[in-house]
Amino acid sequence: MLGWSLLLALHLFGWKDKSLAQSDFTSGNSEINVALWGVATQSSTMDGVGLASKAIDGDLGNDYTQGYCSHTEYSLSPWWRVDLQATFLVSSVSITNRGDDMPERINGTEIHIGDSLEMNGILNTRCATIGSLDAGETKSFNCSGIAGRYVTVNIPSVYTFLTLCEVQVFAAPKPVINVALGGMASQSSTMNYGVASRAIDGNLRSYYDHGFCTHTNSERSPWWRVDLKDTYLVASVAVTNRAGPNSERINGANIYVGSSLEGNGILNARCAIIKTLASGETQSFDCGGMAGRYVIVSIPAITQYLTLCEVQVFAIPKAVTNVARQGVVTQSTLYSAYAPARIAIDGSLGSNFELHQCSHTKLDQMPWWRVDLRASYRVASVTVTNRGDAVPERINGSEIHIGNSLDNDGITNPRCVTIVTIGAGETQSFNCGWMVGRYVTINIPRSDFLTLCEVQVFGLLQDDRRLALKITTAFPDANLPEVPESREQVFEKVRDRIGQHLSDWPTNVLKWQIQHDETWKGLYVRTSTTNTAPINCSAT
CATH class of the missing domain: 3.10.28 (Endonuclease I-creI)
Known part of the structure; x- marks a missing residue:
């Protein structure tokens, strides 16, 4: 004793540790209620009793008269907000409604998530609109990894009370930052005073005529780009559209993330297509940890103006590198002297085999290509560029393996992913979740040719x-x-x-x-x- x-x-x-956790961009048991460590505020407080902090005290009690809930005064567009003290990737928000009286007041409430305090946070990306909640009900709303420091709950455009008995904000406990704020912006052209830097000034105001937005000339395939000055694993990109006339111009814009400036960056992997974005709206697009130094927004293949009022790029503040560039490559066979394995790690996203831009095997039974990274790395993602001039379908069904074994040419190592399909000349990113290995092998488990125009392996050196x-x-x-x-x-x-x-x-x-x-x-x-x-x- x-x-x-x-x-x-x-x-x-x-x-x-010089690496990151596998759960950095994934959801699951690692998520916690980050609101518990936040600071809550609201538009007003009813009778000095319904304090904002009561909605983040961890208690799901739903009787306001017993002191369990926040409560504003009767006002226009009442709001409640929690400052999470850091920016997180929010997977879901759970709301507990009042149970003792008037539960219908919460109907039509909106949940916004983001890093801006403009307009009390309601300019941030909207996660959900609460249609209705039963008396005392707790309901979860999927936010799909929207990045933000502030979670705002508001009832827009009506006079009413706002009562919240608990707000839980679930996220992986790994903060992210908007790395675009320290970047350098450029664009294909500049109309009047719509300079590229206005999209990374931290301001979500959305009126071009007031000087808040970028603007290109009318041109074919206009583009805007931010250089992050280092390569990051991009969790999400949030885009704020122009308010007022011509807001529909952004429809069909593509978001690309990567480390190449070829084709003004539009040869990089595509994170998302902006199908539509409402006037003045901010929307978040999940990029799943794609690696890149450059984020590009472009409207492809048509003549149009491109206007952006803000672009936020959220990433864990630790840079990664393409570790394949210093690797040693080999493949199962050599189709010709102009298509050696090393072409797939030359840093070019060119995709024309006839111009000697791709590696190529002979017709093999289970052809393979492999890069030796020369040390064991924790691999976050692998990016593959497919052949663009002919037969792009050959890559369909390919497998990416990562590990430390050379048995069976590395094919026995754990599989990161099976490539279902990649379009002609397209570059696609595959999240490998920090798999550990020295060798990255790509193979086709059938008799075929294997052609690879570029393979990028993003990771960090493994240590103890x-x-x-x-x-x-x-x-x-x-x-x-x-x-x-x-x-x-x-x-x-x-x-x-x-x-x-x-x-x-x-x-x-x-x-x-x-x-x-x-x-x-x-x-x-x-x-x-x-x-x-x-x-x-x-x-x-």
Whole structure:
């Protein structure tokens, strides 16, 4: 038995990992209610009782008279807002309606998510409109990864009260930032004062005549582009359309993400097609972690003006690189001396085999192409450019494998994806979820030719992924015991208390170190865990 008590406060610090978590752009069990750590406000407060903070207290009680709900005064377009303290990719928002009286008041409420506080946040992307909620009902609204720091709930254009008993905002606990704000914008041409930089000034105002938007001349395939100055994994792109006349001009615009400037960037992988965007509306488009330095918006193949009032590019603030460029490539056979494997990592997105822009095998049984990255990497995504001059359908059914084995030419490694189809000359990005491997192999599991015009592999070097836990002691002037048996007893107490949070807690202490300063005495425990959430606990 230990002759003293121990109070523990654990925090993650000294993060040594140079890679990112697999859940950065995915949803699932890793999501948390980030509103619990937010700061809430609202347009007004009824009787000083219905405080905004009551909607993020974690309590689903729905009786306003018992103090469970926020409540505004009677006003035009009342609103409530939570500042999440950082920008997150919001997968869903759950709303709990008032249960004791007048539940119909919430009908027609809108949920907006974004980084702007203009118009109290209601200019941000709309996640959902609440048609109706039953008395006391909690309902979840899918927001599909819209990026934002602020979640605003408002009832537009009517005089009414707004009552919310709980607002839960679910997101992976990995903040993102708008990397476009530090970028450099350009466009195909500039009409009057509609300079390209106006689309990355952080302002969601949408009237061109007031100087808020970009504007090209009328031309064929007009384009706008932002150089992010580094390559990022782009989670989403939010576009704000022009308000008023001619807002329909943006319909059919394409969003491209990639690291090539060929064709003014429109040869890069396409994130989305803007089918339609209402006047003055901001809409978010999920790019699923596509890698790129450039984000391009273009209206292809027609003569038109292009006007953009804001383009926000949300990404985790850690740059990645195309690690294939320094790799060593090989393939199952060589069709001709003009189509070696190395052409697929030359950095060009040209897609004409006849112009010697693509690799090409002979007609093989299960042809393959492989790049040796020369070290083990955590691969976020693989981008493939298909042949554009002829027979693009040959790539259909190809598989991308990533791993550290050369057995069966690398085909036995885990599969990232099966390529269903890629259009002629098209570049497509495939999310590989941080698969680990030195070799990236592309093969066709049938008798065919394999032609690849470019393969880009975006990732980060794999390392030992260690972090440190700081453990502070509550007794004021005592050192942690130096006797190994006593140290093991301390460790067992820590392990028993937090083991439920760290599934791969080590079986032995890798390193102990006592640190002294004016404020605390403590020890470090080095672990191999990848858990990144704060943990607080106490034990005696």
